Amino acid sequence: MQQAVIFSNISKDFPLDGRKIRVLDNISSDIRLGEMTMLVGPSGCGKTTLISILSGILSTTEGRVDIMGAALTDMPDTKKVLFRRKNIGFIFQQYNLLPALSAAENAAIPLTAAGVSNKKALARARALLEGMGMEGQTEKLPRQLSGGQQQRVAIARSLVHNPKLIICDEPTAALDAKTGLQVMQILRDIANEKNRAVLVVTHDNRIFHFGDRILEMSDGRITGDYTTEDFLKKEHIE
Amino acid sequence: MNKIALKILMGDKAKYLGLIFGVSFASLLMAQQVSIFVNLMARTASVIFSVSEADIWVMDTRVRYIEEVEPMRDMELYNVRSVEGVKWAVPFHKGLSTIRMQDGLTQQVQLIGVDDVSLVGICPEMVLGDERAIRKPQTAMIDKNGYVFTWPGQPLELGREVEINDHRVIINAICSITPNFITFPTMYVSYNTALEVAPPTRKKLPFILVKAQEGQNLQRLKKRITDQTGLQALTQNEFAWRSINYVLQRTGIPINFTITITLGVIIGIAITTQTFYMFIMENLKQFGAMKAIGFTNMQLLRMVLLQASIVGLTGYCIGIGLTALFFEVTKDAPALQGFILPWQVMVGVFCTIFLVILLSIVFSLRKVFKLDPAIVFKG
Ligand SMILES: Nc1ncnc2c1ncn2[C@@H]1O[C@H](COP(=O)(O)OP(=O)(O)OP(=O)(O)O)[C@@H](O)[C@H]1O
Numbered sequence A: 001m002q003q004a005v006i007f008s009n010i011s012k013d014f015p016l017d018g019r020k021i022r023v024l025d026n027i028s029s030d031i032r033l034g035e036m037t038m039l040v041g042p043s044g045c046g047k048t049t050l051i052s053i054l055s056g057i058l059s060t061t062e063g064r065v066d067i068m069g070a071a072l073t074d075m076p077d078t079k080k081v082l083f084r085r086k087n088i089g090f091i092f093q094q095y096n097l098l099p100a101l102s103a104a105e106n107a108a109i110p111l112t113a114a115g116v117s118n119k120k121a122l123a124r125a126r127a128l129l130e131g132m133g134m135e136g137q138t139e140k141l142p143r144q145l146s147g148g149q150q151q152r153v154a155i156a157r158s159l160v161h162n163p164k165l166i167i168c169d170e171p172t173a174a175l176d177a178k179t180g181l182q183v184m185q186i187l188r189d190i191a192n193e194k195n196r197a198v199l200v201v202t203h204d205n206r207i208f209h210f211g212d213r214i215l216e217m218s219d220g221r222i223t224g225d226y227t228t229e230d231f232l233k234k235e236h237i238e
Numbered sequence B: 001m002n003k004i005a006l007k008i009l010m011g012d013k014a015k016y017l018g019l020i021f022g023v024s025f026a027s028l029l030m031a032q033q034v035s036i037f038v039n040l041m042a043r044t045a046s047v048i049f050s051v052s053e054a055d056i057w058v059m060d061t062r063v064r065y066i067e068e069v070e071p072m073r074d075m076e077l078y079n080v081r082s083v084e085g086v087k088w089a090v091p092f093h094k095g096l097s098t099i100r101m102q103d104g105l106t107q108q109v110q111l112i113g114v115d116d117v118s119l120v121g122i123c124p125e126m127v128l129g130d131e132r133a134i135r136k137p138q139t140a141m142i143d144k145n146g147y148v149f150t151w152p153g154q155p156l157e158l159g160r161e162v163e164i165n166d167h168r169v170i171i172n173a174i175c176s177i178t179p180n181f182i183t184f185p186t187m188y189v190s191y192n193t194a195l196e197v198a199p200p201t202r203k204k205l206p207f208i209l210v211k212a213q214e215g216q217n218l219q220r221l222k223k224r225i226t227d228q229t230g231l232q233a234l235t236q237n238e239f240a241w242r243s244i245n246y247v248l249q250r251t252g253i254p255i256n257f258t259i260t261i262t263l264g265v266i267i268g269i270a271i272t273t274q275t276f277y278m279f280i281m282e283n284l285k286q287f288g289a290m291k292a293i294g295f296t297n298m299q300l301l302r303m304v305l306l307q308a309s310i311v312g313l314t315g316y317c318i319g320i321g322l323t324a325l326f327f328e329v330t331k332d333a334p335a336l337q338g339f340i341l342p343w344q345v346m347v348g349v350f351c352t353i354f355l356v357i358l359l360s361i362v363f364s365l366r367k368v369f370k371l372d373p374a375i376v377f378k379g
């Protein structure tokens, strides 16, 4: 199986009161195409820090990250942004939609940023949204949509530019159980159908079973790399 | 992308109007305060500027500004006339006097005495009668505001009689002048009448107005006049500025006013900074998400600059419009009569507003540029 991301020996220090605290401690692993990888672990263990580094929003103190064969850690910041908008899709816990833009306009943003014409970008965004059961909702503003619908807009936004890597931070945390499962099903299909790598950070053990693989983190280290089956057995989750 | 910027800006109508209101108010405050100050200062020199025919003012060396009168000897007029390069030189009287009206009430006036023959320095804009009337003895001309002030509610008519220092004077002409710093009525008489009616200590020559011959270098002519007569000679501009500076430095009026203006400008700057800083801060999460999704710093900067230009321009235009409206509405109030919104003030306010907007953007955008993942990922 092909790897979308390879990260090796990455460490991250944050300055705190003149000292340095090590938040990620020499970790290595990979994220594979065609799979949904779940990144789990207790609060404060470094999950958000890790995905910030993998997406080039944060730089490493040590180590290297390769995405789709390109050395992310060697790029200057401006190049990272351009690389990100071509290769990575984001889904956030709070959706982070722009309140003044319609669903379709929100979903089209990565294309707009890349300079694609409005008409083309909107057409593609609408098609994606309609494919996710959002017929008739594409011109509504975020506040006129339910949480689940907003997260679908966010998913469409993460896909509209056809990236190979989708990074999700707690995508179901703001949703009720049923809606959360629906959203996860959409993400799951995305990973399998189009040979994408989907990385999901989560606390929510009700959605662990959607993953193909589970990376367990604790205290800045990766402490386990399981198939979902093994992990659920270990944790005694049905 | 510009469309996105506009939608973000105008998406929240209340906030958008708040931004515009902030900048409008700041522009209005600055433009209005500074204009009033500038106009008031210009009034100080309005008597000097109103004598458009003269190139050089000659006076006693002790005179520091236009309201200060130090008499010279009469023969100085002839001395000045004999200086090489002087085309003509005429006496000019200016001083405060008290008039007594027929009902016994008194009133302070600014008395201006102009050369009987040439009438140099007389106000050019007649409202009623003929300026040449003042060549007759005991005849005066008064400015229209002064007339209305002295005889409120009465029709403009010639022939009114007043007493100046026990000398009977008939008002046989009415003119319109630029208001001066001292808002007393202004009365024009011939130089001879002025000497006649002035109090004994003022029966002297206060100013000599000089016209240079064609092609004369004014600075050299000034020097020749001073060398030959020992008097102080100043060009119109120099004397005007010296008067304005004197009032600025020596009287309490401008100090109070400077404080008001400074406050106005500071409040204007504070409102603008606050408005824009808040705008960016409130949208920080949006900007953060946009940056994570792939907007470059340059793209974000361009969007914010577009938003700022729209708010800045709209606010500035409304503010300046309101200021102009203010001066239009108050143009007949004697205290503000003739006040205008100088273009220099408009340019100054424009630059201040945009500089401040730019600074507050740069200041607040630093947060976006150094994007902390916490902003993007935190719930
Ligand atoms: N900018 C920063 N400066 C200093 N310390 C930081 C910074 N960002 C994160 N940390 C620290 O790094 C550690 C890991 O933070 P991180 O946000 O990655 O945790 P997390 O696993 O995502 O937790 P949660 O599940 O609560 O979101 C925490 O102890 C946090 O306090």
Ligand SMILES: [Mg+2]
Binding pocket: A047, A048, A049, B377
């Ligand atoms: Mg986190």
